[in-house]
Amino acid sequence: MASRAAAADHQDTSARLVDAWPERPRHAVARSALLDRLTDQDARVVVITAPAGYGKTILLRHLAERVSQAAYVLLGPTDNDPSFLLGHVAAAMAAANPIHAEALERYQSGDSEPGLKGVVRLSEAAREWRDPGMLMFDEMENLTDRRARDALTLLAEQPPPGMRLVLAGRSATSLSLSRLLAAGQVIEIGGDDLAFDVDQTAEMARSLGIDLDAARISELVAETDGWPVALYLKMLTSRDGSGRERHRSAHETSRPLADYIHTQLIEPLGDQDRSWLLRSSVLDELSGPLCDAALETTGSLARLRALAGSHLLIDALDEKHTVYRCHPLLRDELRDELEVQMPGEAPQVAARAARWLEERGQIEAAVEYARRSGDREHVATLMARHLWPIHWSGRIATMERWISWFDEDGLRERYASVAVLAGFMYAIDGRRHEAELWLAAAVHSSDDGPMPDGTADRAAWVSMLRGMMAPAGLAAVKADTAIALEGMRPDSPFMPGVRLLAAVASIMEGRPDAEVLAREARELSEARGALPGFAISIAEEAALVLRSGRDRQAWDLVRYGLEKVRAAGLEGYVLCGLLHAVSARAALAMASTADANHHIAQVNRLRPRLNAVVPWFAVQIRLETMRAHLAMDDVASARMLRVEVDDILRVRPDLGTLTTEVASIRAQIEASREGGAGRWTLTSAELAVLAYLPTHLTFTDIAERLFISRHTVKSHAVSIYGKLGVSSRRDAVETAVKRGLLDPSTVRFPPVAVG
Numbered sequence: 001m002a003s004r005a006a007a008a009d010h011q012d013t014s015a016r017l018v019d020a021w022p023e024r025p026r027h028a029v030a031r032s033a034l035l036d037r038l039t040d041q042d043a044r045v046v047v048i049t050a051p052a053g054y055g056k057t058i059l060l061r062h063l064a065e066r067v068s069q070a071a072y073v074l075l076g077p078t079d080n081d082p083s084f085l086l087g088h089v090a091a092a093m094a095a096a097n098p099i100h101a102e103a104l105e106r107y108q109s110g111d112s113e114p115g116l117k118g119v120v121r122l123s124e125a126a127r128e129w130r131d132p133g134m135l136m137f138d139e140m141e142n143l144t145d146r147r148a149r150d151a152l153t154l155l156a157e158q159p160p161p162g163m164r165l166v167l168a169g170r171s172a173t174s175l176s177l178s179r180l181l182a183a184g185q186v187i188e189i190g191g192d193d194l195a196f197d198v199d200q201t202a203e204m205a206r207s208l209g210i211d212l213d214a215a216r217i218s219e220l221v222a223e224t225d226g227w228p229v230a231l232y233l234k235m236l237t238s239r240d241g242s243g244r245e246r247h248r249s250a251h252e253t254s255r256p257l258a259d260y261i262h263t264q265l266i267e268p269l270g271d272q273d274r275s276w277l278l279r280s281s282v283l284d285e286l287s288g289p290l291c292d293a294a295l296e297t298t299g300s301l302a303r304l305r306a307l308a309g310s311h312l313l314i315d316a317l318d319e320k321h322t323v324y325r326c327h328p329l330l331r332d333e334l335r336d337e338l339e340v341q342m343p344g345e346a347p348q349v350a351a352r353a354a355r356w357l358e359e360r361g362q363i364e365a366a367v368e369y370a371r372r373s374g375d376r377e378h379v380a381t382l383m384a385r386h387l388w389p390i391h392w393s394g395r396i397a398t399m400e401r402w403i404s405w406f407d408e409d410g411l412r413e414r415y416a417s418v419a420v421l422a423g424f425m426y427a428i429d430g431r432r433h434e435a436e437l438w439l440a441a442a443v444h445s446s447d448d449g450p451m452p453d454g455t456a457d458r459a460a461w462v463s464m465l466r467g468m469m470a471p472a473g474l475a476a477v478k479a480d481t482a483i484a485l486e487g488m489r490p491d492s493p494f495m496p497g498v499r500l501l502a503a504v505a506s507i508m509e510g511r512p513d514a515e516v517l518a519r520e521a522r523e524l525s526e527a528r529g530a531l532p533g534f535a536i537s538i539a540e541e542a543a544l545v546l547r548s549g550r551d552r553q554a555w556d557l558v559r560y561g562l563e564k565v566r567a568a569g570l571e572g573y574v575l576c577g578l579l580h581a582v583s584a585r586a587a588l589a590m591a592s593t594a595d596a597n598h599h600i601a602q603v604n605r606l607r608p609r610l611n612a613v614v615p616w617f618a619v620q621i622r623l624e625t626m627r628a629h630l631a632m633d634d635v636a637s638a639r640m641l642r643v644e645v646d647d648i649l650r651v652r653p654d655l656g657t658l659t660t661e662v663a664s665i666r667a668q669i670e671a672s673r674e675g676g677a678g679r680w681t682l683t684s685a686e687l688a689v690l691a692y693l694p695t696h697l698t699f700t701d702i703a704e705r706l707f708i709s710r711h712t713v714k715s716h717a718v719s720i721y722g723k724l725g726v727s728s729r730r731d732a733v734e735t736a737v738k739r740g741l742l743d744p745s746t747v748r749f750p751p752v753a754v755g
Helices: 004-014 032-040 056-064 082-096 116-126 146-157 178-182 198-208 214-224 228-236 257-266 271-280 288-295 300-309 328-341 345-359 363-373 376-392 396-404 416-428 432-443 459-469 474-487 495-509 514-528 531-547 551-567 574-589 593-609 615-631 635-651 657-671 684-690 699-706 710-724 729-738 744-748
Strands: 045-049 069-074 133-138 163-169 186-189 314-316 323-326
Touching (some): 032 056, 069 082, 198 228, 257 271, 271 345, 288 300, 323 328, 376 416, 459 495, 495 514, 495 531, 531 615, 593 684, 615 635, 699 710
Antiparallel strands (some): 314 323
């Protein structure tokens, strides 16, 4: 559906409010010795780990001023989606130094390779940077998803020439940096390095206009262990009007920092400021319009600027002072106090924020606040409205996070729309168990509608999903198609999918109107902008045209389809698999073997996710590819695909004419005596392992990501080496690149030990 431009628009509207450096604090103390150490040492990665209040962000800002250019990324929960993370990095890099637009527009994570393609494109784009440059990541503790961490580790393993990564957070980074550590390519900075000594404490006192003697400075350092934020607050809240430190009791000086924040920063505020600040703590980032809407007030921007100017722990996130953020220590204390003083207020603020963000197209943020509000109905509605564009833009991790909020007994069945959408997502991703679980939840749901698109009840939605998954054979597909056609609203965004399902049912039944139905589905999909549906529909139409001997017409159809999906950045999307398979056959019909091999390579990249969960689609792709193999006298490759088709048919045996076509192909293969090695004989399981070989991951790591044993990964790797005629992991990657099985840029990523 989404064109590349539309995907970019979606990315922009769902991004964090600001992608810029936080304002430099007025009383920041430069750590010259530490900065000298970081700039003088030659290391690929700097890791800064310390609790809140140790000045990690300030250090990053001072460090950036020491180099010719630096990009700053403030990580948040949405960055756990690799596609969003890479887009965030691209925006920060572009802000630091303009990067070629064509390089940036393809930053998104590839659909068939685990984060690698997006990292490669970013790395290529960053080659336009001047030397040296730094790419800085703040609040690394927010990066919890393994796929996002893998993408960032890839950047650390092989950054563009002259670029260094700086990773800052409250806890030790979970990136796999063992190889870089062993090579001495990592500088580690901890809390001890960031703690203030007496000289830095004295400098802070002078910047605040406080007159302290040496004994008192030493006493403060001892009281706080050099914790910068504690020193700052103790000085700031204890001075009198003359700039001298006022007398404090021994009890007061030993209070926990939280007490300082509460008694010295929150309690002295006027009632209106205190109430506003407590309620605004629900929001992660504070802008005037958002605060006005969420708090049902006016003048929030002026209030923010005034509060930030009064030495509260509130910092501007942009140079124009329009977006702010509370220091985590202050925010946590405010949220606790809000729960005590205004129980039930936080969900209401979150709900209003969700509505305001949704109206402005910031969907991911709207969903997050809707969840905090506890309004599951709103969350479900937002998901139903926006899940597909997000899926098409490669945001798999975002969708999984949303769906996980409903993944428990009772909730799965309560929201039929969520169950159907989850079933679709997992089916497209090739995860049969999860897809079947959610299909069952949709079937047994007590939610009778209406659905978010206005469809009267859930029956049409459920039938569309069940028809696609075809768990009960051709007769059930026909029945589900009829229910979906009758019940789905004509203007529903899912109607192109229903029309496609009708065409597929006609193909499986062998009816003469199949080509007409495929063309109608293609035209409707294109008119509605549903490009994944368009890709399947035009492939179905072209396959039928090829069967009737109209080679030129089929060639024109697939070229048109490929042009559309390439323009949308969807060439590697799993639902384009059939288009690539039919394109290979059409290319051979036009005597273009090179084009045919290119498209077969694309099919092989996608095959690991094409299984019995959507059986007709997986079988059709393999049928068309087998025909291409046989046309090129590559019987060995066709035989390997036949084995996979037989495995699918054991699970889903009743696929109508497709089952008959498989029997015909099987007979051709068995009649052949050709016994060559074959060009495309890697199995789907081996292809899944191959996709990870260019990365930093060990066999054990790959096993964890594929949910198989390390022994199985090793066996697949040995088989891959044998079939590719190589003896090492690096040679396997290079050969796979030459054959089109991996992106050409993957050879830049050196594999690590296999253990």
